[in-house]
Amino acid sequence: MKKITKSLFVPFLLSVFMLTACSQPDADSENKSEETILEAETEHHNEEASENAQMEALITEKIGDCHRLGFILSKNKTREEWSATIDRMIAKGAKINAEEKERIIEWLVSQNE
Numbered sequence: 337m338k339k340i341t342k343s344l345f346v347p348f349l350l351s352v353f354m355l356t357a358c359s360q361p362d363a364d365s366e367n368k369s370e371e372t373i374l375e376a377e378t379e380h381h382n383e384e385a386s387e388n389a390q391m392e393a394l395i396t397e398k399i400g401d402c403h404r405l406g407f408i409l410s411k412n413k414t415r416e417e418w419s420a421t422i423d424r425m426i427a428k429g430a431k432i433n434a435e436e437k438e439r440i441i442e443w444l445v446s447q448n449e
Contacts, residue, residue, distance in 0.1 A: 391443040398432050398440070399425060412448045415441055 396405055402425070413421065418441045426432055432440070 387443075391439070394436065395440060398436065399430055402430075408444070409447060411444075413444070415445050418444050 392405055395408060399408070419437070422430070422432060422437050422440065426437075
């Protein structure tokens, strides 16, 4: 009987050991996941910074003669208010096409969210 118990017990212990070893988190896998998340966050931040720089340059180019960027960014306007403001500026001679107007409005509104 002892022989049968040992022959069943040893494989059982080996199975438990193997299952336990397999269930342990893989440190390399966790580190890679964290690195991937950090890389994605960094890439997103860089894209956002690049978009901000492009939009600031566009606004400065189009209306920098009349207003400083800080003044413009200090305004908390709705989409409709920005549209009316830019329409007034176009009427006064600002060279802003329809696509630029929409990009500027979207960006300005997003800055106050």
